[in-house]
Amino acid sequence: MTAEQSQNTPSKKQQKPGAIIWHDGDVPYSPHFGDVYYNPKDGLAETRYVFLDGNNLPDAWQTVENFTIGETGFGTGLNFLAAWQCWDNDPNRSHRLHFVSVEKFPLSRDEIIRAHQSWPELADYSIQLADVWPHETMLPGVHRFSLADGAITLTLLIGDAIECWSEYAGNIDCWFLDGFAPSRNPDMWHASLFQALARASAPSGASLATFTAARIARDGLESAGFEISKRKGFGYKRDMITATLPASTQLTDEPRKFTLTDAPWFNLPKAGNVKSVAIIGGGLAGASCAEALKKRGCSTTIFEKADQLANAASGNPVGMLEPYLTADNAIMGRFYEAGYRFSHRKIKRLADTGQVDAAFCGVIDLATSARKRGRLDGLIARLADKSDIAEPLTAQQASKRFGLPLSFGGVFYPSAGWVNPPSLVRALSTGIETRLSTSIKSILETQDGNILTDDDDKQYGPFDAVIVAGAYESRLLEQTRWLSDHLCPVRGQISYIPENVIAEPGDGATISCVLSHKGYIAPARNGVHIFGATFERGDEKTDVREGDHALNIAQLARALPDVAAKLKPAVLEGRASLRTTTTDHLPLIGPAPNFERYLAAYHDIDKGKKGARYIGAPCHKGVYICTGFGARGLIATPIAAEILASEICDMPLPLEQTLLHAIHPARFLVRGLKRRQVTA
Structure with missing residues (x-):
């Protein structure tokens, strides 16, 4: 920093933690951490050397359907843009790339745009990122963005890195361990962060790369189970770290586990190779699910009992x-x-x-x-x-x-503002196969998939998955009949x-x-x-x-x-029209619990035994629930669809585990068993 810059730089006490000033034109500098966001001489080359080469990219994502990168400091998004460009230029790339990153102090849209001016070769990607970047303040929580027609997803966890990664259920294939240096931001480089990264890694194992070789990073990663290697650092840096986390010893047919709490009853079913999905219900919930799954390459069919879509509450002219x-x-x-x-x-x-x-x-x-x-x-x-x-x-x-x-x-x-819901349903269901005036009365689970039967005994399927996205009638199917006590x-x-x-x-x-x-x-x-x-x-x-x-x-x-x-x-x-609410005013979004098997598996959870003593959640194979939105369908059904599509297709989830537990359909059964209001 020059003497002139030092004089013009506000003190740490004068600056908000997320405030930045600009050095050397377009290089953002954080007075709070006393450091620049990237190497001012060649930040892009350092990103490619440290994070892409350090994680064996692009080779690592080739020949797979989905590849997920996790990151501990989004900053200006330079690492994300570099990874996107590398993926985009690779003819053997994965079908989709997911990038999940944490940022405690997100930059504004204007700051993001300015920070990318130094890299004209990334301009096409920067423009697309700026196009989806919010104009307003980003509140703490999970923010999901879709880019490149859905081939790229960016999931931003706004908040403290340790807290965010501890609450997030990931399947991360490789890690960009980035952020301000340990000497500048020691609170982040903590043992609990490394443990959280290990828990969020894919069962098949994960790689990791970081620019530092500081002892706090080496010791923390080793204690979390990573196997450490040193590599020549970028530029003047002597060393950097690469690491691998060995594959999990858990069985491959185990369900996808949540790790925030000891609660196997909320584990997600292991995702299969889902190609065809039936959706029962043609309102906002059903149309949203169809659109989210279509973007993931699934063939979807909407079954609607009325003679048109958006017939019930979704048919109001204004919401x-x-x-x-x-x-x-x-x-x-x-x-x-x-x-x-x-x-x-x-x-x-x-x-x-x-x-x-x-x-x-x-x-x-x-x-x-x-x-x-x-x-x-x-x-x-x-x-x-x-x-x-x-x-x-x-x-x-x-x-x-x-x-x-x-x-x-x-x-x-x-x-x-306001929205015309029927026009939204039409937009979301464009190109989706739709069967109107078709009331589904049963779902038959077979070895080949789920077969639907309508009131005229006509059968459809088999389907790899079924989403029950009706309103109050959702309780009429055998798999969801127990919901009668919880829907109103x-x-x-x-x-x-x-x-x-x-x-x-x-x-x-x-x-x-x-x-x-x-x-x-x-x-x-x-x-x-x-x-x-x-x-x-x-x-x-x-x-x-x-x-x-x-x-x-x-x-x-x-x-x-x-x-x-x-x-x-x-x-x-x-x-x-009718809306459908739940007894706790949160919707039901997730796999359909098998009522009898839940009661048999968890009949004594009121005794306080550890969750490790119980089996994973017994759910109806390939059956999911999406209902109970009340008067908040406009602000809840699109995220519900994103959740279900991510669960079904085994992609990064758009919410933290605490919230996924809160909307899981099994929550009513678990509460009833714990309170002894439900018995086997």
Whole structure:
């Protein structure tokens, strides 16, 4: 660093931990760690020498279906771009490349773009990365990106490296052990990190390379089971480390294990060579699963009992695309945060290409009660410096944003908006074989796969896998009948207001964004405002009722009394449909447990025995569940599909283990057994 740079560099105390300054033009430097992000003279050559050559790439990924690289510090993404370019230029490459990396302090989109200016040969890859990189702050958690038409997946774990890798269930084939040097960031180079890397490695073994030969790295890797070798370092560095983790001694037919907790009842079935998948249900969940599997090369068939797709709740003309954010780090909030960011990226790209009818006009979450005000205050306290995600509004500011007078303040979500769900279902199901007016009554598990039978006794299949993605009817199949105690139908009726009721021609009044209160009202689409909705548990009928219009008007009156006063239930039109919720308000996403075998295998788990004493999760072979989204289908079904497609095709998972446990269908059985509410 020059004397001039030293004088202009803020002290460590003056800088936020993730802040950077620029050296020598476009070289990012971290004052917090006192180091540059890469070799300023030839960072790309060092990446190729240390991480690609050190892991025997490209040879290591040749002749395999999937290859997964794990990394401990994403930084500018230089290693990712170099690996992508190497893979792209290799005619014998794997079919897909997965890159899973951790970053505690992610750079902004503009910073990522600037950091890549030094490498014009990577420009094509950098442009594609910048295209999917979020414009807003990246919150802690797992962020999944799809590139190169799905051939490349980038999974970013935002947070502390040790915590993130300890919570992530991986099958990593090779490791890029990168990050700021041990002398600059000793907290990362800890024994628990190396143990986490070993646990996340593929059962067939893994390779590893790192730029350092520091003793803390050598000792830590050896203690975790890696076999260490030294290699000449890059440039002026004398040595660097390469390592291998021997293949696991576990049997090859063992299920894919979670390692965060001693909980074999949540282990995933061993993935097979899945080529054909049947999906029961043609709503958002089913269409999302079909699209995610199609991208992975699977042949999919949707079976829908109605005469059209998006017939139930997915058929509403407008749905809110609103984040579900919480003031704490609770499981539900973390899951729906991950779901929203994944859905938003997918839907935005489809809308930008004209495939989906949507508007990202923002959503105002109105504080219409003291309880709601307290929740939003807690949220703002958590996201105080992240107005690009959630911006606090006074009543006056909210009125200006909305376009009509409001008596309450709240929070504005600038990236949110509304979506026409049927157009999303159509976009996701394009090119998918679809069988309408086909009600499936049974799944027969055979040696050759699963065979479906409809109400007319016509059979289909065999299929390598089946996803049950219906709504309340999901409980009717033999494999899922036990769900009857955990699924609840919820009737919801929306109401329509002609646009001219709110805005008379020439008066300038208009609704410019979605308003979320106890209900919601959206800007006009095709001359009509949608508002609602009722929420009646246990009611399975879908007739449109004048009384429900009255309830919607009464709900709207709290936020927009002048508008509500103009409305009469008897003249309103609307639509009613069923949502399906679960008893703990989280969806069911994962393999279908074999009820009887679960009870037999885990009948005494209330005794506190260690999980190692039990067998892996006994599930119905090739049968998966995807249901229970309630009113949050828009922000949950795309990530649910990504989870299931990753489980079925044995690819890196888009969520951490804690959340995967929380949505696993077997959770209800496990809780019941532990509480002695279910007995064999």
